[in-house]
Amino acid sequence: MPGTELFGAEERKEVNDVMESGCLFRFNHEHIRNNHWKALEFEAEVKKITGARYAHAVSSGSTAIATALAAAGIGAGDEVIVPPFTYIASVEAVLWVGALPVFAEIDETLCLSAEGILNALTPKTKAICLVHMCGGMANMDAIMKVVNEHNLILVEDAGQAFGSSYKGTAVGLFGKTGSYSFDFFKIATAGEGGVLVTNDEEVYHLADSYSDHGHDHIGNNRGMENHPIVGFNYRISELHAAIGVAQTRRVPGIIEKNRTNKSILVSELSKVPGIQFAHIADPKGDSATFLNLLLPDTEAAKRTVVELNKAGVGGFNYWHTNMYHFINQWEHLKNLNSASKLPIHLVGAPQDYNHLQLPISQQVIGRLISFGIRCTWTIEEVTGLASKISESVTKALATEKG
């Protein structure tokens, strides 16, 4: 959780600006806000890092991806290709806008592959919700080829890839629109928050209105604003945005430290027989929030997890059995259990979610163990971790032979 590792005076200063004026609302109220516009500043910081023409901050990464889908024109009955490995919010967002998730295969980038997308296409496919996982990025050249050849709408959930780029372009900016999360676990946090980015002016205005009851935000009398569309309240508060401002400013420094720490781990662990790494489509664009190990097979990975636990190594995820990130544990989703009826209940699911065949994704996630990189690690902590991982893997692989 690199962002929260560095929580301090800068965050307090930004929050105090808001506390002193008492203006907790992001729009209007010029007479009381003492010229503090934290949501606007947060958006400006995100634009600075991503190079996006437009950024719009909302209440969470989940509401950001839902807003992104809606603003890209994806709604009731539309088929949207999604990955089986993601934080479940991406799939929920597709359902929330009334659309229908179609699961496709990922590859060793840990993201949807171009081939997986091609195999999942149907005449009804409207869009792809591409998720950039574990600080890395999808293979964008191959994916953009499919997007363009098949005239699909691309929306990117870069919830955990803020600060990552592919060949010089920030992830989140390849499609019509994209989103980042600033929850408590991400490279920068707002406490709770999310930011949508786009280079498309019309999409930006739709997102801006959609996330605030359709307000057009023209003029300085909120009560008299027009409402070109109906929307909902996904607004971020000034308090959260203030924390987001301070945290986002830290991101370039965090990435630099993450990369140094990750490169030490990679160079040590490259010497260990049996360890491979997830494929990074553009190593220069890696935000290095995770070190992603691929063991020879699922059984070897499971034995490695046992050895890591025995050695007291924390800070890793074995997503294959994790409740939130991999489809195997999503019983509620497979059975479409919800509090009330969703459009998918009326239209019908486009796939039999209980009998999906995703052998490549099963194999990749079965082999995957991810370590969260901390930017505050000392060199001793990094080399100590490398040797513990190395010993655990070596023991786990020896068990196989013996």
Ligand SMILES: *Cc1c(COP(=O)(O)O)cnc(C)c1O
């Ligand atoms: C964290 C995350 C989200 C959800 O963000 P919240 O801010 O927690 O709502 C969505 N997608 C991905 C890929 C994430 O990692």
